[in-house]
Amino acid sequence: MTAKEAGIMTAPTVFPALSYDDAPAAIKWLTGAFGLTEHFVAExxxxxxxxxxxxxxxxxxxxxxxxxxxxxxxxxxxxxxLIVDDPDAHHERAVAAGAEVVLPLKDEDYGSRGYTVRDPEGHLWSFGTYRPASGT
Known part of the structure; x- marks a missing residue:
């Protein structure tokens, strides 16, 4: 039986990696706009x-x-x-930080509520309540 079949939570195994022309500014913006937190930074x-x-x-x-x-x-x-519990509050925070709205906050016919924005260097970020692992 796998850990997943047993209902055991395991550590994530997928880590997206991005490049930024101005990574220090990106870190500041991503932590402020989206609520990510600095875990490690090697200059x-x-x-x-x-x-x-x-x-x-x-x-x-x-x-x-x-x-x-x-x-x-x-x-x-x-x-x-990225999954968020309160997409309305998260959307408000991102827009206040200057995120460019690409797809507005809305309810989807599959049960999710979310939105998509573009960061200052062009990466797209979607936030919503849909949880692919559980299907809800």
Whole structure:
């Protein structure tokens, strides 16, 4: 029997990793606008970020760092989804911090309530009540 089948919570095994042209500013903005918290930040040369880990309230984590000119892993922008219990309050916080609304706060026909915004460097962030692991 697997841990999942037994109902045992396990540590996350997927950690999105993002690059930002101005990673220090991104960390400040993401913690202020979305409520992520700094878990670890390793400074790079010239005020860059070699590696950072921002924690989410359920034990999830997002890693990020400064984009480098020689970065062979530069892949462009991405889209992330994070679960929130109160999407209305979270939306208000993100908009107050200047997040660009891409998809407005709304109730979905599959039972979720959520929204999507763009951060200052173009990454898309969706927040909602849908929990893929449980289907609710």
């Amino acid at each position: 790079g040369p010239d005020g860059t970020v070699a590696h950072a880990e921002l924690a989410w309230d359920d034990g999830g984590m997002i890693m990020l760092g400064s984009t480098r000119e020689d970065d062979t892993l530069r892949t462009g922008r991405c889209w992330l989804y």
